[in-house]
Amino acid sequence: MKFFVDTANIDQIQEARALGILDGVTTNPSLMAKEGITGQDNIYEHYANICDIVNGPVSAEVISTDFDGIVQEGRELASIRSNIYVKVPMIKEGVKAIKQLSDEGIRINCTLVFSSAQALLAAKAGAAIVSPFIGRVDDTGHDGVQLIEQIVQIFDTYGYETEVLAASVRSPLHIPQTAQAGADIATCPFQTINDLFYHPLTDIGLEKFLNDYKKVNG
Ligand code: E4P
Numbered sequence: 001m002k003f004f005v006d007t008a009n010i011d012q013i014q015e016a017r018a019l020g021i022l023d024g025v026t027t028n029p030s031l032m033a034k035e036g037i038t039g040q041d042n043i044y045e046h047y048a049n050i051c052d053i054v055n056g057p058v059s060a061e062v063i064s065t066d067f068d069g070i071v072q073e074g075r076e077l078a079s080i081r082s083n084i085y086v087k088v089p090m091i092k093e094g095v096k097a098i099k100q101l102s103d104e105g106i107r108i109n110c111t112l113v114f115s116s117a118q119a120l121l122a123a124k125a126g127a128a129i130v131s132p133f134i135g136r137v138d139d140t141g142h143d144g145v146q147l148i149e150q151i152v153q154i155f156d157t158y159g160y161e162t163e164v165l166a167a168s169v170r171s172p173l174h175i176p177q178t179a180q181a182g183a184d185i186a187t188c189p190f191q192t193i194n195d196l197f198y199h200p201l202t203d204i205g206l207e208k209f210l211n212d213y214k215k216v217n218g
Contacts (some may be wrong), residue, residue: 001179004187006169008035008046013053014191019193023028024056026167026187028087028111029063040214051081058107061087070097085109085129090118095125102126108167116150123162125153129185134178135168145177152182172196
């Protein structure tokens, strides 16, 4: 399973890359706003900076919600760097734009997916990635990991090459769960990636090994 970091923070992206396990980056307008990046020129420049750090897909989201606007914005975003995946929301105009942009060879990450039917529509339109928001599904009292299982099963049954990206990951537990469910990618906040490393028995075990070594080696 590929690991993406879900942030627009340059320091976090650099730190995640230094770990040697980073495959890509996802951003969204909320994450860009959190970094204080405003105005189209600055936003596009920030995407370029992220792309130059990461050797893998970088998702950049459109703001437009009409077909013409999404297509125009999608083309602009895709021209920033070759590793940009254009993030398009799961709305009717978005699906039409996914078809158009995918036909032009632009890779699309269909975002705000909350059902297997929506994932199927995105795949049929040619999206390279679909992003079910599992944390937000959990928030509504439904099972986000089960949604991943359903989408993976449908894509396998019909041979869709669209990758399933588990988004809105909220806890370290989501990672093995989505991996087991067959997700191709999980995108996590930087803190969640850090949390994955920790197990108390690892720390206790390491301390004992080092103490035992010191006892006999000084
Ligand atoms: C990533 O592609 C999504 O935009 C992100 O994971 C959403 O996460 P949130 O539900 O924590 O905002």
